[in-house]
Amino acid sequence: MKNLTTDFATKQDKPFLISNSKLSGEIFDRKYKYNEILVAKIDNQSVGYLVYDYLWHHIPFISFIWVVSKYRKSGIGKTLLSYLEKFLIKRGNDMLFSSSEENAIKAQEWHRHMGFKDRGSILGIDDNNTSEVFFKKVIK
Numbered sequence: 001m002k003n004l005t006t007d008f009a010t011k012q013d014k015p016f017l018i019s020n021s022k023l024s025g026e027i028f029d030r031k032y033k034y035n036e037i038l039v040a041k042i043d044n045q046s047v048g049y050l051v052y053d054y055l056w057h058h059i060p061f062i063s064f065i066w067v068v069s070k071y072r073k074s075g076i077g078k079t080l081l082s083y084l085e086k087f088l089i090k091r092g093n094d095m096l097f098s099s100s101e102e103n104a105i106k107a108q109e110w111h112r113h114m115g116f117k118d119r120g121s122i123l124g125i126d127d128n129n130t131s132e133v134f135f136k137k138v139i140k
Contacts, residue, residue: 002042002043003042003043003044004040004041004042004075004076004079005040005041005044006038006039006040006041006079006080006083007038007039007083008032008035008037008038008039009028009031009032009037009038009039009049010032010039011032013037013039013046013049014028014032016039016046016049017037017039017049020049020066020068021049021051021064021066022064023037023051031051036051036052036053037049037050037051037052038050038051038052038080038083038084040067040076040079040080042071047067047068047071047076048065048066048067048068048071048076048077048080049064049065049066049080050062050064050065050066050077050080050081050084051063051064051065052084055097059093059095059097060084060088060093060095060096060097061096061097061098061099062081062084062096062097062098062099065077065080065081065098077110077114078114081114084096085137085139088139089139089140093139094138094139094140095136095137095138095139096116096136096137096139097119097134097135097136097137098111098116098134098135098137099132099133099134099135100132100133100135101130101131101132101133102121102130102131102132102133103130108133108135111135112135114137115137116135116136116137117135117136117137118133118134118135119134119135119136120133120134121133121134122134
C-alpha cells in the first residue's frame with residue numbers, strides 16, 4: 001500500500017479517534033500517555049487504529065481494531081497487528097489475546113487468518129446477552 005505508516009497515536013490523532021471509536025477524551029489521554037493506541041495512515045490521513053490493554057497488568061489484549069470501510073481488506077489491520085507484535089516482543093511478551101462478539105463472523109475469520117487460536121467464550125457478557133469469543137496468539 002502506498003505511503004502507509006503505522007505508529008503510536010499523537011495528540012493530533014485525538015479527533016479522529018474520538019469520532020471513530022467509543023474512546024472518551026479522558027481515556028484517549030490516558031492511553032496516549034502509555035502508548036496503548038496505534039494509528040495507521042495513508043499519505044498522513046488516518047485510516048485505522050488499534051487499541052490495546054493489559055489483562056492482569058501484564059498480558060496484552062487487543063480491545064479494538066478498526067479500519068475505514070473503503071480500506072478494509074487491504075492489509076491495514078495486518079500492518080497494525082504486526083507493529084503491535086514487534087513492539088510487544090521487544091518488551092518481552094510472548095502472547096497476545098483478543099476477542100470478538102459471537103455474531104462478528106468476519107472479525108473471527110480475521111483473527112484466525114492472523115494466526116490467533118480460539119480459546120473459548122464467555123456467555124452473556126453484555127446487556128444484550130451477547131457472547132464474546134476469545135483468541136490467543138503466540139508471538140515470537
